[in-house]
Amino acid sequence: MAGNMNSGGRNRKSAKIKVIEGGRGHRRIEPEIEATGAPKMPDYFSRDQQSLWNDLIASMPVGTFKAADSALLEMFVIVSLRLREAEMIVADSGLLIAGAQGITRNPALMIITAAEKQIVSLSDRLGLSPAARTRLHVGKDEDADEMAWLMN
Template structure:
């Protein structure tokens, strides 16, 4: 299976580096992202940070559920990390055996989701370098730095 095609909107934002003809008949989602009704409280806070951290027009209403899944993964990762900090690295299993704390697996699973979904949304450094914005990149008030902290 080959590489997935990049959406035309991202090619345009990235300057169409390959200079190939763009798909003019590609469906164009409209409207800004809408926060899904069913989200945890911590994921809602992450949503607010992520949506304002990207230039207008990058996310559309069609991205809402993918953004929601990303925010839930970040919230799960944070919860797992907090639980790891509070607890032990090893726990006793049901039959008395010593095993690795299950929060480590939860943390790793959430991290994999963050990487996968984040790349699709342009939220990692490699994906983000292909998005060009009219906004001055030297301005540090873009919200993304606050999102990371």
């Protein structure tokens, strides 16, 4: 499925990609706003949440995540641990449980389904899935380019 629920189609290409592709359509390419700063871990995070946050930040190249990504990173951590907790509940009590109206589906399965959908969406937005990483571009090191030119 291309795009997201509200976009009505494909995800937009960044201005950098449009420039690299040569600006097909010959329209002016509007510059994009660049995010700055480092993401800030929420103060209320538990030890498990802090650990997952740190693992998440360390799993990507330095500078990938910016301060503007903090809310998405926070949601990813919360939903990931919610999924883990729901999975432990199902592992402990089973897929089916005895309820007031007899045997019924474990309610934790609904939490798992919702959390999985959220994780897939957040992973795509944050560049955490293999497919999303193919769309990420790490900035060039200007000093390395200068040195390469001097060596030629």
